[in-house]
Amino acid sequence: MLLERIYDEDLSQTSYLIACQASSEAIVVDPRRDIRVYLDLAAQHGLRIVAVTETHLHADFLSGVRELAAATGATAYVPGTGGEDWQYGFEAERLMDHDTIALGQITLTARHTPGHTPEHLSYLVTDGAFADEPGYILTGDFVFSGDLGRPDLLDEAVGMENTRFTGAKQLFASLRDVFLRLPDHVQVFPGHGAGSACGKAIGSLPSTSVGYERHFAWWGKHLKNDDEQGFLDELLDGQPDAHAYFARMKRQNQEGPALLGERVTPREVSAEELARGMDSGDLALVDTRPVAEVHAGTVPGALHIPMLSKAAGHLAWAFDPDTDEAQLVVLAPDAARAAEYGDHFVRVGIDALIGYLPTLEGLPSVAPSVISPAELAELIEAGEAGTLIDVRTRTEHAGGTIPGAQQLSSGKVLFRQSELPEPDAGQIITFCQSGLRNTVAASALRRAGYDVAELEGSYAGWARWREA
Template structure:
């Protein structure tokens, strides 16, 4: 048996390629939308991908299940659990608790483990070449290394009302009746790692075991004492804000993401062409450089989506592809490879429309984004000082009178911003406020960024 973990550092998301070496067949679990890594793995191991499945309707990225099936001819398997409100809207075999997929000597058994979502499945894998007992659990967003999937995303991102409490009760029951009934040696491979917004304290290690989580997880003591209410209280306390784009992911993943097919190479565009498109509002310019470079000057109205880091996450903060004002993106990139890397990241969150790229600002209008120093802020006439950090960061220290609104929620909560006047934006390093600031400028707001971010203000006002 072959198990390969394909990990996206940006979204802290793991998918799994599981193959039967005897038969030369494989199944992929929770694929992302840019499917090249799975095709490469299959070719390198002389395998054919014959099945593809997912643990649940994802909120933080766009599923590649349909994309991979269309490319390979693989059979699609999705959850049939969760009731009428949580049924997928595209074709595929529905799995229920106890159903199994067979790949050569391998058995992949579905376990209904609601809590994070009502339809959630985990997959228990048995390598029949060695034993008839399961050895591996693909736990999706059920059990992470050191944490659990949050049960409040349906309230935060799917329009639910107080569903978190029932989700937390379901999580308790899933742990008691499913997870803790497994042998301690079963290896646990979760769907996310540290940095994911799908939990509050995920570990960075790639896997765990049932026994380790039983003994050392924060929730183990509540299960041992059968303290459901204590468990619910701690599970729900301190969950991070959900990004606004999660609602779009939930809807698209349930209905079935559009199949892209093989993407054409992005072409470099002449500066005159780019200038004309921008002048006619036929495209949106995306600056992928770091904050320091961008602050030296960029195209007026440009979005800021840095390359090489949290590109997908930050892209989903700055671009709403469902907006009536959405336009094709023109990327500023060092070369075609970087442009393709940025595109691959953005398609993972459903940002698909690209006009091409350009390697230089030469020949384009340029302006430096407005900034203000920490000392100037004291006497500055701002309509709002906007803190785009998380609420936990804001609570630990903030500029007095500032309004906290997580950067991933700003464009979807414009009613919280003043219609007129200058907005001073800040974060912890300048990165997040640059991304939000440029997105708001693109939307017509007058935004000034705080130089040196919050640390500069704190240092200037230290007693």
């Protein structure tokens, strides 16, 4: 048996390719939408991708199940569990509890493990060449290394009410009735790593085991003592903010993501074309330089996405394809680099990238407003700080913030403008922890028409200044 883990650092998301090498058949579980990595991996090992499936309706990225099935002719499988409201809207084989997928000597058995979402499936993997019982389980967003999938995401991201309590109870039952009935030696391969918003304290280890989690995970003591209420209380306390774009991901994944097919290589765009397009609203520039360079000057109205490694998540905070019809141009040295940004963008359903600009020469430039901690302190003392926005998470905000700051996380600020004053009502001052998330959020608000000043050094800079 071959089991390959494909990890996306951008969204802290994991997909898996599992194959029977005797039959050269492979299945991909929880694929992302830029599918080249799976095609290349299959070619490298001389495999045919004959099946593709996923564990649940994802909220943090757009699924590649349809894309990969269309490209390879593989059979698409999706969960058929969870009830009428959780059925997929595109053609695929529906899997129920205990249904199986066979690949030569490999068998995947679907187990219904609701809690994170009602339809969630985990997949037990049996390598028939060595054993007649499962040795591995792909847990998706059910069990992570040291943590569990959050049960409150439907409330937080989709706008449902009080599903967290039902979900938490379902997680307790799924652990008791499915996970903990497995032998300790069964290896666990989760769907996310540290940094994902799908859990609150996900570990960095790429895999774990049933026995390790049973004995050492925070929830183990509650299951051992049949303490459901203690489990619910600890699970629901301190869950992180859910990004606003998650609602769009849920909807698009359920309807069926649009097929990309053969993607066009981004073309070079001239400064003149970009200027005209930005003036008309038909084009939007994504400035990809580091924070310090952008603070020295950027094109008015440009979005700032300072890291390729986090480009998908950051752009999904700053650009809403549901309401924004602009096409995107990235600042990149060549088409190959621009295409890398495009790979990240499509993972969150932003398919609007058409081109790249190698230099900002010939375009207007303005230095974004930046305010020092000392200047902010004077404004606060005089009662003239205006609207001060902490774009960190609720947990970070609760652990200490600047006096008078309201919390609205970077992943929500563009989508919750009703919680902000009108764009012409005066300057907004924003900050995060170090300044990275803040520069993304601030650029999105500037493009939306707000006058925004970024706090120099953000909260860490404020703390250092206070201690000096």
